[in-house]
Amino acid sequence: MALQEYAGAIVLEVDGKEVEVIDLNVNTQTGRKLVKTMNKSGRAKGFSKGIAEYDLDVTVAIPLTGDLDWAAIEGAKLTIYPISPGGKRESYLDCFTTQVGEKYSVDNEARRDLKIQSLRNVKE
Template sequence: MSDTDVVGTIVLTVDGVEYDCASANPKFVTGKKPVATMNRQGRTRKKTKTTSSITLSVEVVIPENGDIDWANIEDGRVTIESLDGGHRTTYTGCEATDVSESYKLDGEAVRSIEMFALDKIIEGAA
């Protein structure tokens, strides 16, 4: 595995302030769905395409000072960048839908934030 295959930083930006993230798990919902119909074979034979969407699960390291109202994040930005800066994926228009806290004995205290994003921008080599 080369250095370009490894994620270097994950940052959540809210109102121009950057918060370090321990992890980010994007999920893409394609909008494709089966349509159940009555037929002799007794199986789905039709499909439809609805609206696609992007959801993210992000763990943000809780800052010692300058904590914000995480549940009311609006128009945030999550940036995932490679170690050499050659590849960057940014999710824009991020808004929180669910917030929880997590404390670990050997790790950092983090906030787990479920959010949706309006757009995904990929820069650099894929």
């Protein structure tokens, strides 16, 4: 049996600038909705298509200088690509920030928690 390689660490770019990411969670809501109908079987028979939503929860390290103005991000492009060669890039387009928070602890570096929404997702 051949040894298989899996995706590892990623690099996040915001409009071409590399960002030091600690944690990234991407949630896709497909927009599909269950359609309930009145029928003798007493169960739903299908779904309707809707509009997909892309929610990104990003945790970044807070640098002493050169930090982005995260609260002002509108229309940004976030690109995720694997460090290992041969991996495919994934971009989230038309991104905007909905929440910005800061976290400080004794054991870790200062962190910024961001909630970002995207209008489109493209696999390159």
